[in-house]
Amino acid sequence: MADVLDLQGIRKSYPSGAGEIDVLHGIDLRLQRGEFAALIGPSGSGKSTLLNLIGLLDRPSAGRLCIDGDETSTLPEAAITRLRGQRIGFVFQHHLLISAFTALENVMMPLLVDRGRPDAAMRARATELLAGVGLADRAEHPASKLSGGQQQRVAIARALAMRPALVLADEPTGNLDTHTADDIFALLREVNRREGTSFLIVTHDPRLAARCDRIIELVDGRIVSDRPNPAD
Template identity: 85%
Template sequence: MPANAVLQLAGLKKSYLSGDSELEVLHGIDLTLQRGEFAALIGPSGSGKSTLLNLIGLLDRPSAGQLFIDGVETSTLAEAEITRLRGQRIGFVFQHHLLIPAFTALENVMMPLLIDRGRPDAAMRARAAELLAGVGLSERADYPASKLSGGQQQRVAIARALAMRPSLVLADEPTGNLDTHTADDIFALLREVNQREQTTFLIVTHDPRLAGRCDRIVELVDGDIVSDRPNPAHQPAG
């Protein structure tokens, strides 16, 4: 595995039983993402994007092939090890933010830390407060999530995804429920985090405008990568 690779997929396949036969959804995916990359995953509905994202996020297991996260080959890991690796190395941002409505913004951001460490402490609160400041929501830290706007809720979700300082953030249609102006703000925030923290991002989007602002565009069609190209107009400086 390349020394600077955060993610490497080698011959990754996924099949499902369909009646008496087996249906292969992914046909041998090879993909490597380096530290600090900001990549888009595009493709038509039914192309296998969600299946691939679930595999990369360690929410499902491949039928064949290898999947490395930060150099750790995951196919032989026990479920408890998979859960630990996912919690510590991978952040998730979804179209539906999945916040706990009655919890405050600060408490929602603390959740991954609490799950990992078992009980709240001052360091957790400080980390959550730092992240909320980073997404411009310090003044909303004590607001219940249900009282926040859609854009504010998505900012909280981004802060929560970064709580464990993950190597890789998977963003599944992160602006899909937002108006164009708010979507642009959220996208700019993801980019800012990417550049500041050198966190690797893989963003699934149907929006060609947003995909066109990523540094690299990976296109999946019928379970195969048909195109994987850099985007010269949005390569990071230096």
């Protein structure tokens, strides 16, 4: 099975008054198509830094990072931006919707950025995605009029608009009550199984991590455990 994500010897350091601060120390990680993995670890372990690198929001100080077969270290910024927009979907703890836009318009945004102008195919894709997350009847509602759980469903639909190979979810249920969090997590799982989309989910919730196929633990910038989860 093809790797959607391939990290080899990834390091990240930042300049400081006393020299450089090393945050990630030689990360090796592969994620196959269709995998549903949790990334866990204490605060300050480097999870956000690693997610930013995988999401092509930052570049590693050293190492090799491949997304869906494309090695990224030598790509110019325009190509990085295009690869990020077309191959990677993002779901955050805070949905980051445009509150004045409708649910449908928010889901269409990645398509509009990629193609430059709206068309019927874009609208059809966004409508299909909203139906898939159970919000067909909320398509024309402004995002500001939706509940927290509904807004996160719109954010999930938006993340899937470009049919990405990989979705990065950073504490996607951290802002929700337990019942709504369970519903959102079940939706991510359903998308994973239906579409074959790979997911890497950062979570502090051990209940949710235990429902993933694989649990990757990061401590002090190093992967200290990477294990399949047969209990799922």
